[in-house]
Amino acid sequence: MHELGIMSGVLDAVDKSAKQAQADKVLKISLSIGVMTEAIEDSLRFAFEALTEGTYMEGADLEINMVEPRSRCLECGKEFNHDRFHVLCPECGSFATELLQGREMQIDSIEVDIPDDVSNTSADSTPTGSTNGDSSASADVGSAVSLTD
Ligand SMILES: [Zn+2]
Numbered sequence: 001m002h003e004l005g006i007m008s009g010v011l012d013a014v015d016k017s018a019k020q021a022q023a024d025k026v027l028k029i030s031l032s033i034g035v036m037t038e039a040i041e042d043s044l045r046f047a048f049e050a051l052t053e054g055t056y057m058e059g060a061d062l063e064i065n066m067v068e069p070r071s072r073c074l075e076c077g078k079e080f081n082h083d084r085f086h087v088l089c090p091e092c093g094s095f096a097t098e099l100l101q102g103r104e105m106q107i108d109s110i111e112v113d114i115p116d117d118v119s120n121t122s123a124d125s126t127p128t129g130s131t132n133g134d135s136s137a138s139a140d141v142g143s144a145v146s147l148t149d
Contacts, residue, residue, distance in 0.1 A: 002038060002039060002043075003039050003040065003043035003044045003046070003047045004047045004050075004051070006033070006037065006039050006044065006047070006105055007044055007047035007048050007051055008047075008051060009105070010029070010031060010105070010107060011048075011051055011052065011057065013107055014026060014029055014057065014107065014110050015057075017110060017112075018056075018057075018110065018112045021112050021114060022114055022115075023056075023112030023113055023114050024056060024113060024114070024115045025056050025057075025060075025112065025113035026056060026057040026060045026110060026111070026112050026113075027060055027061065027111040027112060027113055028060055028061040028062075028063065028109075028110065028111040029057075029060055029061070029062050029063065029107065029109075029110050029111075030063040030065070030107070030108040030109045030110070031044075031062070031063065031064050031065065031105075031106065031107055031108060032065045032067050032104045032105075032106045032108055033064055033065070033066055033067065033104060033105060033106075034066075034067045034069065034101065034102040034103040034104040034105070035066055035067060035068055035069050035083070035084055035102050036069050036084060036099065036102035036103045037103060037104075037105055038084065039105075041064050041066055044062075044064055045062060045064070048062050061111075065108070067101055067102055067104045068081050068101075068102065069081065069082055069083065069084065069087075069099065069101065069102030070082075070099075070100045070101045070102060071087055071097040071098060071099050071100055071102075072097060072098050072100055073089035073091060073092060073094050073096070073097050074094070074096040074097060074098055075089065075092050075094040075096055076089065076091050076092045076094070078090070078091040078092070079100065087099075
């Protein structure tokens, strides 16, 4: 299953960030997944549940933002949304296009629970880049997930 590979890469990255923040529980994971990756949201959720069962990520809130494909026509410059299968400029009919978005496999943010911290709350997911692990309960990992397939 394609989604299992994607989710496995995602969880590796989440695990790294959560450990860096000395978290004992992952509360929420927000992802952006491009439609052109051919990943199906339901399958991603299924893979997530299978992979996190019995781990400190089990039960985390999984937020998946599916990114619609968008391309720019190399002939006339028009930008347009399209589906996975039909990339055709609606303006001039050219197939010469450049994909602008839709291949994302990105972690937008994660929320973790950090033990022994009185000020610990479930901070919201504003990407701050703070992973220093003391009072922050939000770790920004904002990077693309690398896959080995
Ligand atoms: Zn065009």
